[in-house]
Amino acid sequence: MNEALNRGDATQANSTDPRILHARTLKSSYTDRSDFNNLITLYSKSNLLSYSLRVFHQIPSPNIVSWTSLISAHSNSPLSLRFFLSMLCHPTFSFLPNQRTFASLCKTCASLSYAFSFGLSLHSMSLKLSFNDKPFCGSALVNFYSKFRLPDNAKRVFDEMHDKEEVCYSAMIVCLAQNSRCVDSLSVFADMRRRDVVSTVHSVSGALRSAAELAAMEQCRIIHGHALVAGFDRNVVVGTALIDAYGKAGHVFDARRVFDENVSVLNVVAWNAMLSGYAQQGDKNSVLELFHLLETRGFSPDEYSFLAVLTAFSNAGLASESEKWIEKMRVRYGLEPGLEHYTCLIGAFGRAGRLEDAETIAMEMPFEPDAAVWRALLSSSALHGAPDMALRMAHRLLEVNPYDDSAYVIAANGLSASGRWDEVTEMRKMMKDRRVRKEGGRSWIEVKGEVHVFLAGDRNHEKAEEIYAKLEELIEECEKLGYVPIWNEMLHKVEEREKTRALWYHSEKLALAFGLVSGTPPGKALRIVKNLRICRDCHESFKYISRVVEREIIVRDVNRYHRILNGSCTCGDIW
DSSP states (O other): OHHHHHSSOHHHHHHSOHHHHHHHHHHSSOOOHHHHHHHHHHHHHTTOHHHHHHHHHTOSSOOHHHHHHHHHHTTTSTHHHHHHHHHHHOTTOOSOOOHHHHHHHHHHHHHOTTOHHHHHHHHHHHHHTTOTTSHHHHHHHHHHHHHTTOHHHHHHHHHHOSSOOHHHHHHHHHHHHHTTOHHHHHHHHHHHHHTTOOOOHHHHHHHHHHHHHHTOHHHHHHHHHHHHHHTOTTOHHHHHHHHHHHHHTTOHHHHHHHHHHHTTTOOHHHHHHHHHHHHHTTOHHHHHHHHHHHHHTTOOOOHHHHHHHHHHHHHHTOHHHHHHHHHHHHHTSOOOOOHHHHHHHHHHHHHTTOHHHHHHHHHHSSSOOOHHHHHHHHHHHHHTTOHHHHHHHHHHHHHHOTTOHHHHHHHHHHHHHTTOHHHHHHHHHHHHHTTOOOOOOEEEEEETTEEEEEETTOOOSTTHHHHHHHHHHHHHHHHHTTOOOOOOSSSOGGGHHHHHHHHTTOHHHHHHHHHHHTTOOTTOOEEEEESSOOOHHHHHHHHHHHHHHTOOEEEEOSSOEEEEETTEETTTTOO
8 A cells, every 4th residue: 555655646645545444444355553643644534533533542662743633633533632542541652753743633632622721731831842842732832822812922942943834834834824813914924924934825915914904005015925926926815815914005006907807717705805995995886896706606605705795784784775685685595694794784773873773673683792792883973973873882892892992982972972961970980990992093004015004193103293294284284275183082172172182193093194204105005904983083184184284085994994185084084
């Protein structure tokens, strides 16, 4: 059998039923332990795990390769951990685990939520055996810590590794990308390229994921260029990542170009990425056009396809259309709407001002409303001047999470807009008593391939003096056009003047001013990303600024995209 496996005729070995090869092995006049080890692997690849265990028991004196083959065959099952313990306790055990043993076990631990302590024990053993700094074992440990959302632990393992190869870098880049450490992920990718380490599909797609989260347009283009040179441009994983990255960077035209160039090899995941790009822009017409094209190409839309359609309708406040598509999803396609689909439906009704209908849907849907549902209702009621409902929804949201700062802030804004100052004070006191702090706003902008991050009132940037001078200039120009600052925070009227001044130092305004003073080419859109919902004053002022500087301003906040040009925004002032 070894000849069939090792002579280079892998296709024949893979296409042959391993039971046939097993029979030949048993009939052979000469067999060695490696024959049985290979059979264990073949049975596992053929989803015949019971046979792999049977073969293992036929080995007179299994060695570490035999045990590792068995453990690897069951790496998707807790059985692999039991086999490892059995190996350590076996009376004939006189050898040490190897790198592949640890790698398979780390993979198992990463897939089991209760196996974290076992994984820590493996890490400890790998340290004692000096395996932790080896590429194969180290990469598996990085992946293990990544799955448990401990990127700092993963980075320590990565930094201790010697002679890092492409698998190591790929694991680290993906780990940081999956754990929202986007800048660090791109930094590791850049370090990999500086060291001339070969890229992989995973390192490129991981870097693209980070660029997408940052909406870093120039980084997307740089990585795209690298993917072309590396020959990954026609790969379905990289192609999908490119579509997602360009879409999240607000460049749906580039996303569509990549999509059209690769459409023959793309799967439904890539189609959904393109649909999502249009949906976040609120471009319902393009979403519907692409959805119908997906069907004509023979694909079956899945729940994510419908989620993109419903997101577009929700952003546009199209309640009736959303309701029809929920029904279409259920009746015509046999797909049961999930909680996220109902959340979009509730958001559409809320944005349309049909607050009672939105609440009824939330109470009657076949799911327990979560924080996102109550937050959508809270935002809608505050937007449409319904303070009683806003207060009620805030309390429902706080029942789910008493430390959700958005519940206090949005409710207080809605109450203050109605002049209910006593209740505003009560809300502020409740927030203080529970030691809840409003999440700090952060905004970032990419200039010449470098991402610059700003906090509200930030004066740490090297160009802080120029930034604040530019803001003063913009205030004067906007006021000439009729701009009046909007005050809608949790403060009393006596503090309005001071608060109004502070509004001009919000993080998104600082990022915008930096974009203007940093030499961004005239006519080029200014692209800003914010970790929270853009405030009403920033949104309103950006409409005036777009007229002053005669430029398009694109803001991606936590809810959606805002494309602002000539004093108007694609969101229709509803978000």
